[in-house]
Amino acid sequence: xxxxxxxxxxxxxxxxxxxxxxxxxxxxxxSEAGWxxxxxxxxxxxxxxxxxTDVTTWARICDREQLVPELVATLRSLEQQYxxxxxxxxxxxxxxxxxxxxxxxxxxxxxxxxxxxxxxxxQTAEYARYRFAEGDPDESERGVPKSxxxxxxxxxxxxxxxxxxxxxxxxxxxxxxxxxLRYQVCPPDVMTGQIxxxxxxxTLPTIRVGIIPFGVPLSVGPLxxxxxxxxxxxxxxxxxxxxxISQSDELAAYERVFGHLANAAAYGDDARxxxxxxxxxxxxxxxxxxxx
Numbered sequence: 001x002x003x004x005x006x007x008x009x010x011x012x013x014x015x016x017x018x019x020x021x022x023x024x025x026x027x028x029x030x031s032e033a034g035w036x037x038x039x040x041x042x043x044x045x046x047x048x049x050x051x052x053t054d055v056t057t058w059a060r061i062c063d064r065e066q067l068v069p070e071l072v073a074t075l076r077s078l079e080q081q082y083x084x085x086x087x088x089x090x091x092x093x094x095x096x097x098x099x100x101x102x103x104x105x106x107x108x109x110x111x112x113x114x115x116x117x118x119x120x121x122x123q124t125a126e127y128a129r130y131r132f133a134e135g136d137p138d139e140s141e142r143g144v145p146k147s148x149x150x151x152x153x154x155x156x157x158x159x160x161x162x163x164x165x166x167x168x169x170x171x172x173x174x175x176x177x178x179x180x181l182r183y184q185v186c187p188p189d190v191m192t193g194q195i196x197x198x199x200x201x202x203t204l205p206t207i208r209v210g211i212i213p214f215g216v217p218l219s220v221g222p223l224x225x226x227x228x229x230x231x232x233x234x235x236x237x238x239x240x241x242x243x244x245i246s247q248s249d250e251l252a253a254y255e256r257v258f259g260h261l262a263n264a265a266a267y268g269d270d271a272r273x274x275x276x277x278x279x280x281x282x283x284x285x286x287x288x289x290x291x292x
Contacts, residue, residue: 210265
């Protein structure tokens, strides 16, 4: 069970105790709040996250309004663990990039595994453009830029983040699957430039770039990408939300998974050989003869 789910169930148990102490049935509480009875059971069982208004109403009906600040603070902590993109990106994509940059500035060792995309800190501006612009503009739950100006600012913010790669007091370990180099998530010429950039990045003294080749045995499947910031925080990006994990046992699990994946990767000359081979194939496949 995730730390987010444990925290949500703990909040549900707290609210249930308040209801029982007030000698209220679930149906009575629901009736007074104007909610369907199923909402009470879902919140108390940890299957639904209440809102600020929900916990305030709950406390008022149970005659425990003095607990509202504490309940709201608990809810805030819970919300920081599971953050929906639609809420995260209310302030725009550039704001999110600056928030990540702040985390990276305070981290000595940043580890990142990616099964599908080039890590953000290693992206070219053009590759980043296609990543940010992915999807339909109406998909607010995925954080699609609302304007060309926001897109340009987000790209600039991501490029600005990359300055941290050149700080001597920082270390970075990136692991990605070979599939990252093959997925056509951008035009061929953009991918060609991106692979060339990755080749040059393998020579930076502050970073390790590992490529997990096709066909290599894996003790752990590459289920999803994630970041590890020292041993303090793991960030997992889902399709519509982000998990912020700080519980020690979960962090230890992600560190073990990263270790297994890193051990399967090729580095140095072997990684550059994979990148160079893929670059050559990319150029040959999409070469346009002169005059056409």
